[in-house]
Amino acid sequence: MAGSLMFQYQPGSSVLHRSDIRVKLIIMIALSLVLIQVSVFRLSLLLPFLLLLQCSLKRRPLPPPLPVLFMPALIFTGNFLSLAAGDALLSSALITAGLRTVRFTFILWMAQLFTETSDPMCLTPAFYRLLKHIPLIPAGRISTQLGLSLTLIPVILEEMNEIRDAMISRCGWNPRSPLKNLVHMGQPLLNGVLLKAEALSDAMEARLFTEDSTEPELLGSSSVLLPLLAGSLFILILLAGEYVLSRSGSSSFFVQFF
Amino acid sequence: MSKDKIRKTVLAAVFTALIAASSFFTIPVGPVPIVLTTMFVVLSGMLGGPWVGLSAVGSYLILGIIGLPVFAGGTAGIAKLMGPTGGFLIGYLLAPVAGGFIFNPPGDKAKGLKVLLAVLGAFTAGALIYVPGIPWLKYSLSMDWPSALQAGLIPFIPGFIIKNAAAAALAFALKERFQNFLKSEE
Amino acid sequence: MLEVQGLTRTYTEGRKVLDNINLSFSEGSFTIIAGPNGSGKTQLMRHLNGLLKPQSGKILLRGRDIRENLTETRKRIGLVFQNADSQIVGQTVASDICFGAENLKWSRKRINEKLESLLREFSISELRNRRPHTLSGGEKRRCVLAAVLIMEPEIIVLDEPFTGLDRDGVQDVLKDITRLHKEGKTIILITHDLEKSLAHADRLVLMDKGSVVEDGRPADLLDRLESAGIRKPWGENRDLESMTWLAP
Ligand SMILES: Nc1ncnc2c1ncn2[C@@H]1O[C@H](COP(=O)(O)OP(=O)(O)O)[C@@H](O)[C@H]1O
Ligand SMILES: [Mg+2]
Numbered sequence: 001m002a003g004s005l006m007f008q009y010q011p012g013s014s015v016l017h018r019s020d021i022r023v024k025l026i027i028m029i030a031l032s033l034v035l036i037q038v039s040v041f042r043l044s045l046l047l048p049f050l051l052l053l054q055c056s057l058k059r060r061p062l063p064p065p066l067p068v069l070f071m072p073a074l075i076f077t078g079n080f081l082s083l084a085a086g087d088a089l090l091s092s093a094l095i096t097a098g099l100r101t102v103r104f105t106f107i108l109w110m111a112q113l114f115t116e117t118s119d120p121m122c123l124t125p126a127f128y129r130l131l132k133h134i135p136l137i138p139a140g141r142i143s144t145q146l147g148l149s150l151t152l153i154p155v156i157l158e159e160m161n162e163i164r165d166a167m168i169s170r171c172g173w174n175p176r177s178p179l180k181n182l183v184h185m186g187q188p189l190l191n192g193v194l195l196k197a198e199a200l201s202d203a204m205e206a207r208l209f210t211e212d213s214t215e216p217e218l219l220g221s222s223s224v225l226l227p228l229l230a231g232s233l234f235i236l237i238l239l240a241g242e243y244v245l246s247r248s249g250s251s252s253f254f255v256q257f258f
Numbered sequence: 259m260s261k262d263k264i265r266k267t268v269l270a271a272v273f274t275a276l277i278a279a280s281s282f283f284t285i286p287v288g289p290v291p292i293v294l295t296t297m298f299v300v301l302s303g304m305l306g307g308p309w310v311g312l313s314a315v316g317s318y319l320i321l322g323i324i325g326l327p328v329f330a331g332g333t334a335g336i337a338k339l340m341g342p343t344g345g346f347l348i349g350y351l352l353a354p355v356a357g358g359f360i361f362n363p364p365g366d367k368a369k370g371l372k373v374l375l376a377v378l379g380a381f382t383a384g385a386l387i388y389v390p391g392i393p394w395l396k397y398s399l400s401m402d403w404p405s406a407l408q409a410g411l412i413p414f415i416p417g418f419i420i421k422n423a424a425a426a427a428l429a430f431a432l433k434e435r436f437q438n439f440l441k442s443e444e
Numbered sequence: 445m446l447e448v449q450g451l452t453r454t455y456t457e458g459r460k461v462l463d464n465i466n467l468s469f470s471e472g473s474f475t476i477i478a479g480p481n482g483s484g485k486t487q488l489m490r491h492l493n494g495l496l497k498p499q500s501g502k503i504l505l506r507g508r509d510i511r512e513n514l515t516e517t518r519k520r521i522g523l524v525f526q527n528a529d530s531q532i533v534g535q536t537v538a539s540d541i542c543f544g545a546e547n548l549k550w551s552r553k554r555i556n557e558k559l560e561s562l563l564r565e566f567s568i569s570e571l572r573n574r575r576p577h578t579l580s581g582g583e584k585r586r587c588v589l590a591a592v593l594i595m596e597p598e599i600i601v602l603d604e605p606f607t608g609l610d611r612d613g614v615q616d617v618l619k620d621i622t623r624l625h626k627e628g629k630t631i632i633l634i635t636h637d638l639e640k641s642l643a644h645a646d647r648l649v650l651m652d653k654g655s656v657v658e659d660g661r662p663a664d665l666l667d668r669l670e671s672a673g674i675r676k677p678w679g680e681n682r683d684l685e686s687m688t689w690l691a692p
Contacts, residue, residue: 078399145271146317151535152275154577160283182424190432193272196530201268202495203531206523210259213546
């Protein structure tokens with residue numbers, strides 16, 4: 001099960017793989033923000049961009065897990081039914097629901113592109129480099145905290161499974177008293193967590209943990225400038241094009257929805 | 259760095275890991291398997307205090323945003339945060355703060371009062387998750403109030419009661435040990 | 445020279461977990477501290493680099509109280525804790541090993557050089573990018589040991605480093621410990637597996653219920669182990685040289 005944590009990162013050497021994680025992160029967040037308001041224009045301009053990135057990976061896209069396929073359908077039906085049940089026209093209900101669904105799919109797609117090409121091991125150093133420019137934010141502490149939790153997740157997951165199995169094998173599960181089950185499982189789990197925290201903080205203190213340590217290394221070669229330029233250029237074109245075109249012709253192309 | 263700060267950082271990290279790990283993990287309680295994420299979100303504040311809890315949940319959200327599949331059902335990303343259930347994730351930030359402030363008994367309080375505060379803290383914290391969650395759901399799926407409640411609240415009520423009662427019991431039983439850890443006598 | 449003078453500690457219940465401990469460890473020595481569970485060995489170790497503050501008594505390193513400069517103390521006295529899993533801080537073996545040096549604010553170049561030499565020394569170069577929790581027990585212990593050594597300590601204290609290891613794991617760790625001793629490090633090894641390691645030590649300290657009950661050369665103490673609550677290494681009249689798991 002611990003393996004599923006990393007199932008999304010696929011090592012490779014494509015352009016996206018070589019781009020700096022910080023840049024990818026910023027562009028992804030910027031595009032998500034642009035998509036808070038959607039129009040046919042925005043979405044149709046984004047499609048070739050995403051397709052281009054997908055093709056640059058030079059491999060077949062991974063089949064998404066089932067619940068992910070299910071979500072857009074759910075969003076569409078949910079939106080459409082409730083819009084149609086309201087006083088919206090059938091056609092506009094269809095368009096709004098459709099746009100919202102496409103938006104969701106696009107964001108999911110971007111997230112997938114990001115995780116597929118970003119080594120989680122480089123994430124915390126990258127985060128540190130991002131945060132340290134923001135005043136008043138303890139960047140060192142936050143990135144250490146993130147790194148620590150990443151190492152602890154599999155350990156704790158294992159412990160959870162062990163405790164559950166031990167309880168089941170000792171017939172500790174009583175289907176009729178779920179509350180008791182939860183408390184009986186939570187107690188050893190939280191005790192274990194505290195012991196772990198005690199040991200870990202001792203070890204960190206013994207190894208002189210400090211916030212302003214030597215900066216963590218950014219692993220691998222990463223190019224910054226080109227992807228940053230390309231990304232901002234794309235967003236600029238998108239916004240500028242929209243501004244210019246929407247003034248000349250007022251088609252439903254540019255109508256914006258939340 | 260001071261012992262005190264190290265301990266807070268470590269405890270927050272451990273809670274983050276606990277919250278994240280719990281989203282991969284279902285337990286057979288009653289007829290349907292349930293996910294314990296919300297229980298640990300509440301407990302992170304009640305046991306670690308408001309700020310440790312907040313920083314634990316904040317890092318959990320960051321892990322999800324940067325793409326680790328730690329949100330319910332192994333999903334991740336800003337997409338999830340902006341999707342119909344994103345409001346619940348925002349509610350995760352409120353829960354530990356409330357839980358930590360309400361259940362903060364100095365050692366000498368009467369046992370009865372402690373129990374009361376534990377229950378109050380757990381249920382208030384648990385309820386706060388739904389406060390941004392349900393309007394967000396209503397808005398993002400353009401539902402009306404009855405159907406938003408039908409979809410986002412009513413099916414979860416039994417689980418809500420069980421998990422928050424368990425959180426209260428666990429917080430009551432373990433608070434002193436966690437407080438001693440954070441007090442960090444040398 | 446590390447000196448423990450009159451160290452005492454009580455918790456609220458009033459029981460003394462450490463009771464007037466007086467010990468001194470000379471440079472380059474190899475001491476084994478043994479004793480039944482709960483006899484206070486780990487508590488003693490946590491005092492040695494200032495993780496715990498003595499309630500009474502003091503600890504001197506080269507004649508100066510270790511609490512005067514804790515950073516210096518912790519650099520000079522490296523602790524390897526009992527549970528390898530919960531002292532791993534980094535996401536890869538390499539980043540975990542570097543943690544201590546980064547906190548000392550060394551330059552990246554110096555850190556990387558030291559890292560390379562440690563990886564070679566411990567023959568774990570091929571593990572450098574592995575996630576620590578995927579390592580075997582023995583590999584984990586050696587990774588942790590390397591992580592402590594990057595700060596170049598003079599004294600290394602190891603708490604039960606053999607627990608949960610198979611024969612190969614024990615041998616690997618033991619090999620590293622004896623090598624470090626030969627290189628001139630002072631070794632303090634906390635263990636009750638005397639059979640695995642006693643042959644290498646030049647001193648044995650036995651603890652029970654928070655006090656030191658015996659302190660002397662291993663050969664002289666062999667007959668008194670049982671009365672101190674330690675199981676005697678298996679075999680009638682075994683000689684000291686055979687008490688190691690290192691292949692001859
Ligand atoms: N925080 C604590 N509060 C009370 N008692 C403690 C605490 N930590 C350790 N002890 C007690 O101190 C004694 C010595 O423990 P320890 O040094 O871990 O023993 P050893 O390592 O020799 O097995 C034990 O009896 C333990 O119960
Ligand atoms: Mg011990």
